Amino acid sequence: MESLIAIMVGVLVATSVYLMMARNVLRFIFGLVLLSNAANLTIFAAGGLTPETPPLIAEGADTVVGAANALPQALVLTAIVIGFGLFAFALALVYRTYQNLGTLNADEMRIAEPRFESETKAEETSK
């Protein structure tokens, strides 16, 4: 079970890295979503995976035996919620950027950091 999850995390990370290499910022954001899911699965697997064993303390006992640690699952839940908020923001930001700049190509996003002084001046005069 753990190795299955591990392979899944690996595939997710590989896919997300591929997506993040793209010039298109939207693809980059999709890559980030996959990467964050890979992180969540990592935490999930770190707590141990025990199918069909509820983490309930038997009557008279003090500790849970043989069940997965439930805490990482709570952590994953928190991380999902936070990640959801962040990606909602990131998507809104990308949409707004597309509206204002008219492009999602990362190479063309040089407004905050113009390449060379002369180049920007040349562009301005050509317009």
Place this chain on the structure above:
Amino acid sequence: MSWYLATPIILPFATAVLAFLFRNTPEGRYISVAGSIGTLIAAVILMGQVLDQGVVAAQMGGWPAPFGITLVADYLSAVMVVITAITGLAVAVYSIGDITERMDQLGFHALFQVLIAGVTGAFLTGDLFNLYVWFEVMLISSFGLLVLGGSKQQLDAGIKYVTLNLISTILFLSGIGLLYGMTGTLNMADLAGSVDRIQDQGTLTVIATMFLIGFGVKAAVFPLFFWLPASYHTPSFAVSAVFAGLLTKVGVYALIRMFTLVFDTDVAFTHTLLLWIAGFTMVTGVLGAAAQTDFRKILSFHIVSQIGYMVLGLALFTPLALVGAVFYLVHHIIVKANLFLIAGVAQRISGSTELGAIGGLYKGAPFLALLFLIPAFSLAGFPPLSGFWAKYVLVKAALEVEGWIIAGVALAVGLLTIYSMTKIWGQAFWKPHPEGYVPTLATLPAGQKLALMTPITALAIMTVLIGVFPQPFVSFAETSAAQLLDPTLYIETVLRLNAPLDAITAPATALPEVTQ
């Protein structure tokens, strides 16, 4: 529960809610200032407690450590909380004169106060996952502040800032997950002991490197700093001042905390890596600044170069080096925030931050010129200003361990810093304004001038005071460094709080009731 640990976090949150409710009226900004004063008082009270007891800790929600979330303050945390509150107050006052009514209505003060709460929370928490949550609180509000106003420049910068910071957060989160998988605890004090018992120390070093990269992006170290000069010159000046002062320093704080308390098992590897990072960060930052011709862009690159000095203090890992790192952190926050605030006034009266397009500030506003010289020379390390002592201690620490090269690099970078500062001085202050007029402070309305100049003057005075009377600050940093190198008191204070046994059994007895 110790209320004085929670108040510096609760107050900014409460202020944020009030400031948001009153965002459409002028009261909003005064609520923000009042809240910042309250936070500063709470921070000073906390500092008093820490000076009295060494380390204070409190368990949130009554769950004993290491199961619940712990808030803990040692000397380093306490001084960072105080300095955060000081910066917060300075920027809150400054923003009365700097932030437009439209940005007020968009909720500037609410986001700003949440940012302060997030930063303070990150300094005070003793729980790793909680640190992640505070990072997120800080990040989401900084995203909002960065793009508030929505100009093309800001959106362009926002994309880079948001995406790169999200990657670092995800790396940090994965690191937390793996570390929990290996140790079974998230409490930092508990982790300090647990990591020594791990059989597989190699994997631990891999996790340490994940944390190093995650925090490294936040701290803007080489080669992970590219988001910083891409974004810090685009938002309003009040925002870039608070970013420049506080945000990267949270990353440095997290590095210092984790790599003294938890990841000190493979110092030969991790801290040598840090040493290389420190050297390259100093050099690339200062060279980047030398190539720039914009007031704020130069200052942004200097943040990167100065981060290198703090990381150097951590990397050398001797008592004296940590003294230097702590001293540097405190001095740098004041100086850097102040320089950005001054850049804001310079832009306001002379029309631009592009050095070629401005000038004549020395002739027209000699007071501003004097106020610029203090933090600028302090940044470059001129005696007797605060930056001199910070650099002096660090270079001495490097020489003590016979790190001749790194000491040479630190000194050379200091020299190049002077080059950048004289460039700003020569271009913005000395040469006549290209459009022929003389920019003066008199063009600002009286109320606005007061709001802008008061925080700058106050921060400059603090820089001078730290420089002229460094002894109390150095001895404070010495205690702080001693606590970092020997965290016994920290660990005991956090974990001893399990003492009341009934507190441990209480949740266990509560469980059967739930299952019935």
